[in-house]
Amino acid sequence: AQKVTQAQTEISVVEKEDVTLDCVYETRDTTYYLFWYKQPPSGELVFLIRRNSFDEQNEISGRYSWNFQKSTSSFNFTITASQVVDSAVYFCALSEAQVGDAGNMLTFGGGTRLMVKP
Amino acid sequence: EAGVTQFPSHSVIEKGQTVTLRCDPISGHDNLYWYRRVMGKEIKFLLHFVKESKQDESGMPNNRFLAERTGGTYSTLKVQPAELEDSGVYFCASSHRTGGGHEQYFGPGTRLTVT
Numbered sequence: 001a002q003k004v005t006q007a008q009t010e011i012s013v014v015e016k017e018d019v020t021l022d023c024v025y026e027t028r029d030t031t032y033y034l035f036w037y038k039q040p041p042s043g044e045l046v047f048l049i050r051r052n053s054f055d056e057q058n059e060i061s062g063r064y065s066w067n068f069q070k071s072t073s074s075f076n077f078t079i080t081a082s083q084v085v086d087s088a089v090y091f092c093a094l095s096e097a098q099v100g101d102a103g104n105m106l107t108f109g110g111g112t113r114l115m116v117k118p
Numbered sequence: 119e120a121g122v123t124q125f126p127s128h129s130v131i132e133k134g135q136t137v138t139l140r141c142d143p144i145s146g147h148d149n150l151y152w153y154r155r156v157m158g159k160e161i162k163f164l165l166h167f168v169k170e171s172k173q174d175e176s177g178m179p180n181n182r183f184l185a186e187r188t189g190g191t192y193s194t195l196k197v198q199p200a201e202l203e204d205s206g207v208y209f210c211a212s213s214h215r216t217g218g219g220h221e222q223y224f225g226p227g228t229r230l231t232v233t
Contacts, residue, residue, distance in 0.1 A: 004160075033219035044121070045209065045224035052219055091161065097219060104219055105151070105174065108161040 002027045004094050006109035013082055014117050021077045021112045023092030029053075031097035033104065034068065034075045039089040039111070051075065052097075082116045089113045120144070122225035124210050130231045136198040139228045143192070143212030150193050151213075151222060152185060156206040164208075167193060200232045 003026040013019045025034065032053045037045040049059065051068050059066045063080045079086055089111045095104035123142045131137050143150045152164040164183070165175040169190035178185070182201070187193040197204055207229050211222035 035221065037224070043127075043207075043226035045211075047221045047223065050219060050221055095219065104213075104222075105163045105166060105177075106153070106161075106222065107163070108153075110160050 002029075002032075002094050002096070002107040004092050004107055004109035006090075006092055006112050008112045009110065010113045010115070012115045012117065015084060016081050017116075018078060018080050019082050019114065019116075021079075021090050021092075021114065023075045023077065023109060025073050025075065025092070025094045027094060027096070029096050033095045033097070035093040035095070035106065036066065036075075036077050037091045037093060039091065041088070045091065048077075079114075082114075084116050084118055087114060087116045122210055122212055122223050124208075124225040124228050126228060127226065128229045128231075130233065131200055132233055133202055134199045136196065137200055137230060139195045139197075139208055139210075139230070141193045141195070141210030141225060143210070144214075144223055147212035147214050147223075148190070149213040149215070149220075149222075150187060151211040152193070152195055153209040153211065154206050155209070155227075156203070159206075161209065164195075197230070200230075202232050205230055205232045 005024045034051045036048040039045050065078045067076045091111045092109040093106040125140045148169050150167040153161050155161045163177040166173045167187045170187050184196045207227040209227045211224045213220045213222045
C-alpha cells in the first residue's frame with residue numbers, strides 16, 4: 001500500500017525567510033511518480049511539479065526547489081525568500097506507474113499549511 | 119482555456135437528503151477523477167472515468183454514492199441518502215493522457231455539509 005506523510009501540519013515564517021516542506025513516502029513499486037500541489041485560499045489544487053522515480057536530479061524553478069532522495073524516500077520542497085503570496089496549503093502526492101487505460105490515482109499526504117507573515 | 123469547474127461550490131443539506139455534485143473537466147480531457155477530503159483527513163481517491171466508462175471505482179465508500187459521466191463530458195456524483203460522515207470537500211480532476219505520472223488538473227471543490 002502507498003502512503004505519503006507530511007509531518008508538518010502548519011508552518012509559520014516571516015517574509016523573506018526560506019522554508020522547507022517535508023514529504024516522506026512509502027511504496028513497494030519500483031516505478032512511481034511524486035507530485036506537489038498548492039492549494040491557495042480559492043480552493044483549487046494547483047499542480048507544481050512531477051518527478052518520476054528514476055530521476056533523482058534536484059529541480060529549481062524560480063524561488064521553488066525540490067530535493068528528491070530515494071535513499072530516504074523523501075521529496076522535500078523548499079521556498080527561498082518566501083512571500084506572502086506563498087501562503088497556502090501544500091500537498092505532496094504519489095502515484096504508481098500504470099499502463100493502458102489505467103489511471104494514476106493520487107495518494108496524498110495530509111498537507112502542510114504555510115503562513116507567510118509580512 | 120477554461121479549467122475544471124465544479125458546481126455547487128457549497129451545499130448544506132440535512133441527513134437523509136440527496137445531493138448531486140457536478141464536475142466539468144477541461145475540454146478534451148478523457149480522464150476524470152473524483153476525490154474527497156473529509157475534515158482532518160487526507161484527500162482520498164473515489165473513482166476514475168475514462169470517457170464515459172468507470173475505470174476504477176475502488177475508492178467509493180458505499181452504495182449511497184453514484185457517479186456518472188454520460189457522453190464522456192461532465193460528471194455527476196450523487197449522494198443518496200446523505201449521512202453526517204459524508205461532509206467534506208469533494209474535488210474533481212481531469213487529465214489528458216492515461217497511464218502513470220500525468221498531472222491532474224483540479225477544480226476548486228464542492229464543500230458538502232450534512233447536518
